[in-house]
Ligand SMILES: [Zn+2]
């Protein structure tokens with residue numbers, strides 16, 4: 011199994027970081043978790059493409075995590091000539107979001123159907139809305155879910171993906187909570203979106219202060235990783251985004267609380283498990 015960080019950014023625009031998104035490749039089964047800005051470009055960099063996706067999983071409906079879903083849907087549709095269904099799993103509200111997205115895309119859908127004889131219908135998106143605790147299979151990848159805590163965003167859903175004896179937790183934006191502990195228990199890699207609490211606290215901007223109460227800090231992520239016995243902690247969606255010379259400081263802060271490997275990645279960092 012490989013996981014590729016297809017987007018390590020956050021809502022703050024960054025020329026070298028696409029929006030939040032992580033790609034899992036379990037053999038030929040490609041699963042995308044979240045669809046932040048620029049994800050289709052990064053998928054190309056990860057030797058994947060929307061038509062290769064067995065499914066897309068959404069952790070929550072915050073715009074930074076799904077603003078490129080329209081690109082995934084459209085590219086999947088065009089590249090499969092309208093002959094394949096995109097499977098999408100997300101929290102309640104996902105079906106309405108997709109319906110509205112398709113409505114917004116109606117002019118383009120109409121133009122392409124009119125222009126290409128081979129395309130006779132619009133994008134086929136099969137949405138499954140999840141309740142925390144649901145579990146299901148995507149080919150031979152077992153997916154379990156649990157509630158995470160990112161209030162006032164509700165519900166938010168974290169994922170544990172297992173294949174061939176390897177387990178990964180991708181929990182999205184959340185503070186430490188029981189759901190994360192369940193999903194990340196004993197995993198080979200625990201992928202956590204993080205902020206640096208000490209640095210954010212020093213930014214004199216009320217909206218930046220608001221993010222403190224619904225994200226995990228680096229220290230909290232490391233404490234979670236240690237508590238649940240994860241083998242690796244993968245940091246993504248870093249706020250404020252570090253420059254490579256700052257990575258050792260971030261890793262050192264996590265290492266004070268967690269003895270396993272800490273990975274802080276650039277876009278397209280790939281982890282083989
Ligand atoms: Zn969020």
Ligand SMILES: [Zn+2]
Pocket residue numbers: 020021030072074075183203247
């Ligand atoms: Zn986010």
